[in-house]
Amino acid sequence: MDSFLKAENLTFSYINEIEEPPVKTQVLKNIDLEIGRGEFVAVLGHNGSGKSTLAKCFNAINIPESGNAYVDGINTRDEDKLLDIRQRVGMVFQNPDNQIVATIVEEDVAFALENMGVEPGEIRRRVDDALKTVGMYEYREHAVHKLSGGQKQRVAIAGIIAMRPDCILLDEPTAMLDPSGRAEVMKTIKMLNREKNVTIVLITHYMEEAAQADRVVVIDGGEIMMDGTPKQIFSQVQTIRNLGLDVPQVTELCFELRQHGVEISQDIITEDECVEALSKLLQTQR
Amino acid sequence: MIKDITIGQYFPGISPVHRMDPRVKIILTAVFIVMLFVADSIWGLIVGAAFTLVSFMISRIPLKLMFKSLKPILPIIIFTGVLNLFFIKSGDVYFHWKIFTITSEGVRTAIFMAVRIICLIIGTSLLTYTTSPIDLTDAIERLLSPLKKIKVPVHELAMMMTIALRFIPTLIEETDKIMSAQKARGADMETGSLMKRAKALIPILVPLFVSSFRRAEELALAMECRCYHGGEGRTRMKQLRMTVLDGYACFYTAAFFACVIAVNILI
Numbered sequence: 001m002d003s004f005l006k007a008e009n010l011t012f013s014y015i016n017e018i019e020e021p022p023v024k025t026q027v028l029k030n031i032d033l034e035i036g037r038g039e040f041v042a043v044l045g046h047n048g049s050g051k052s053t054l055a056k057c058f059n060a061i062n063i064p065e066s067g068n069a070y071v072d073g074i075n076t077r078d079e080d081k082l083l084d085i086r087q088r089v090g091m092v093f094q095n096p097d098n099q100i101v102a103t104i105v106e107e108d109v110a111f112a113l114e115n116m117g118v119e120p121g122e123i124r125r126r127v128d129d130a131l132k133t134v135g136m137y138e139y140r141e142h143a144v145h146k147l148s149g150g151q152k153q154r155v156a157i158a159g160i161i162a163m164r165p166d167c168i169l170l171d172e173p174t175a176m177l178d179p180s181g182r183a184e185v186m187k188t189i190k191m192l193n194r195e196k197n198v199t200i201v202l203i204t205h206y207m208e209e210a211a212q213a214d215r216v217v218v219i220d221g222g223e224i225m226m227d228g229t230p231k232q233i234f235s236q237v238q239t240i241r242n243l244g245l246d247v248p249q250v251t252e253l254c255f256e257l258r259q260h261g262v263e264i265s266q267d268i269i270t271e272d273e274c275v276e277a278l279s280k281l282l283q284t285q286r
Numbered sequence: 287m288i289k290d291i292t293i294g295q296y297f298p299g300i301s302p303v304h305r306m307d308p309r310v311k312i313i314l315t316a317v318f319i320v321m322l323f324v325a326d327s328i329w330g331l332i333v334g335a336a337f338t339l340v341s342f343m344i345s346r347i348p349l350k351l352m353f354k355s356l357k358p359i360l361p362i363i364i365f366t367g368v369l370n371l372f373f374i375k376s377g378d379v380y381f382h383w384k385i386f387t388i389t390s391e392g393v394r395t396a397i398f399m400a401v402r403i404i405c406l407i408i409g410t411s412l413l414t415y416t417t418s419p420i421d422l423t424d425a426i427e428r429l430l431s432p433l434k435k436i437k438v439p440v441h442e443l444a445m446m447m448t449i450a451l452r453f454i455p456t457l458i459e460e461t462d463k464i465m466s467a468q469k470a471r472g473a474d475m476e477t478g479s480l481m482k483r484a485k486a487l488i489p490i491l492v493p494l495f496v497s498s499f500r501r502a503e504e505l506a507l508a509m510e511c512r513c514y515h516g517g518e519g520r521t522r523m524k525q526l527r528m529t530v531l532d533g534y535a536c537f538y539t540a541a542f543f544a545c546v547i548a549v550n551i552l553i
Contacts, residue, residue: 099508112512
């Protein structure tokens with residue numbers, strides 16, 4: 001798999017200039033990370049671990065203090081390529097209310113395309129496409145503020161995919177949604193990854209969501225602590241807990257069972273796997 | 287209760303007036319205002335009133351709404367009417383009692399002014415009733431675009447208006463939430479003197495402002511992520527297009543305007 005996003009020895013600090021003298025907080029320390037085209041990566045870490053900052057380095061919102069970030073081989077320091085980078089790497093934020101610009105659904109989806117100077121007929125086609133992809137086409141003429149949270153977030157995603165990006169960074173897109181809204185958004189993300197081969201970087205606090213990714217990266221204190229498939233990561237229950245994170249509920253269940261001497265595999269991360277393993281266990285015992 | 291506030295008072299519909307190009311609507315509304323002020327006799331004003339009435343019928347806006355738009359300015363109409371009635375002293379005297387004198391000229395001017403104000407309000411509210419706020423800002427941006435040459439930030443102003451309109455419902459909802467939160471903490475907003483009630487608003491306004499600034503920051507970031515870089519090289523999905531309908535509308539307005547001028551000359 002060829003690499004699409006690449007961080008090379010990347011360091012980033014926030015400088016608080018209100019304080020006297022200015023206070024510098026280092027958020028990312030010597031990050032080396034490579035994400036392949038079409039990969040679905042979940043990034044975990046507790047609040048303040050630097051995961052959002054890292055994501056913003058990949059669409060040239062944050063420019064690294066030292067080291068480099070590359071998008072499809074383009075250095076994010078290259079200011080002439082700024083719009084090109086942002087078009088290739090879209091970003092979806094936590095609060096759907098604060099990222100929707102227009103009053104009407106279809107006008108919001110068109111916003112990015114209007115900024116890019118796409119001609120009107122093409123905008124119309126791409127907006128319709130994007131809305132159909134996220135399943136919001138019937139709502140195209142609705143007022144945004146009357147939609148549910150999950151619907152708003154899907155509109156926000158449509159606004160990004162209308163740009164036809166190669167990669168979407170999602171910064172806790174489900175944090176403010178109810179369970180059904182969360183399911184809607186996750187379904188959309190997975191579909192984009194599988195069917196449109198869009199690279200997905202999903203920052204999340206929900207371990208069940210991370211378990212659905214191809215790869216999980218755990219960040220703590222601005223450094224990458226763990227990197228591997230969900231099974232590899234979540235089977236190390238103790239290490240994850242030490243980092244202040246949880247494991248999926250089913251993994252925890254199996255972990256506790258094993259602690260009590262039940263023989264059950266330690267790399268179970270989805271409910272289906274768990275049900276299967278448990279029923280097999282019960283049958284052999286009978 | 288706070289959610290009932292409607293801004294822009296847009297009344298969706300598919301009448302010919304609704305389907306007109308918003309730019310043409312704005313220009314014709316301006317022409318209409320000029321027409322009302324050109325009319326200098328009661329007969330000219332009747333033509334203006336007829337224009338207002340016919341336009342209203344074409345737009346199929348319920349009559350109820352028309353009266354609703356007049357309600358807030360009723361005191362002004364009455365006030366100017368009374369002033370004109372008592373303070374114009376020329377013409378035949380109809381009634382005289384102590385310092386109050388009503389003359390024919392007074393009655394004429396009072397009616398004339400009242401009709402003019404009523405027509406003005408109905409005619410201009412027709413614009414906001416039949417045009418969505420977004421169309422309106424869009425049209426204003428395009429009409430003012432020649433001002434870009436003298437460095438007036440037309441695009442930025444229009445963008446600000448769009449965002450303001452977009453966030454009105456969001457912020458109203460938020461105000462509601464903060465009010466409930468403060469009430470739950472024992473804040474009293476309904477009783478006490480005016481001063482006391484004004485002071486009670488502070489714990490609502492402060493969090494509201496703080497959260498608006500945070501929203502603004504996030505929105506700016508999201509806009510940047512979506513390649514926003516000002517009005518330069520920007521295209522629009524919805525193109526405003528003038529149709530035959532707008533031609534008819536112009537012709538119709540011109541005809542009435544001509545009538546007003548003719549009445550002015552003849553009478």
